Amino acid sequence: MNPQEISNNIQRYLALRKHHDPIFNKVISNLEQWKMEQMAYCYSPLMDTPSHEKLLNYYFEEIFCGIDLSELREAKSTVKFIEKFFTGTDMLLAALEFNALTGEINQSLTEHIFEEKKHKEVNIENYTEACQQGSVIKNLELQISLFETFAEDLNTTVSNRFVQTSIKVARLPAKLSGCGKLYKLVEDGFSILKEVDDPEHIASTLINHERLIISRLASNTQPAYVPAKPIPAP
16 A cells, blocks of 8 residues: 555545635535435335345445545544555545545536536536546546445455454554544445445445446447446345
């Protein structure tokens, strides 16, 4: 795991406009809320069991629009903590890059819709147009690839006793390093994943469906957001 990559991805997140521009933060919240509504519609057929519903709600509320890493301003202590407790896995590095890229994509879309085109609200037409400008589609595809990297060997990771022990042991060091919120996010996510029979199967379903949405946005095929098929048995 490259310490410089960890630091760079955290700094990319902290450099986002929403952290320094309160007005822009309110505007980007409109975009994020709109995206959440579309995805909640898409994934409603997947919420067929309590464990799936809990996992998807966690994904929407904590991951989909970006993880709040605003506490991670002490770069050295953060990197040391991550290196010590997440050694040997690319999962967290993929998650940090995914998070930075998510913020950059939403920032670009917000600037195009509300500042360049001066629209008053988000709709599927201006959102699709915004996705097709610049390198947004390419970045959306990269975002899904990072999600895929994160999901690799997810079943093994969740059942790994060494990982379980590391998470428990990391609680106090996380607080001392200023990573308390990040730790809570990992701990909660791990607990939810343990309740799911096949986390990789669900992740694969999400990845495939979001690739379908990106393809429809790129080709201007409407409706871009279509309901996902129920999760088949593994």
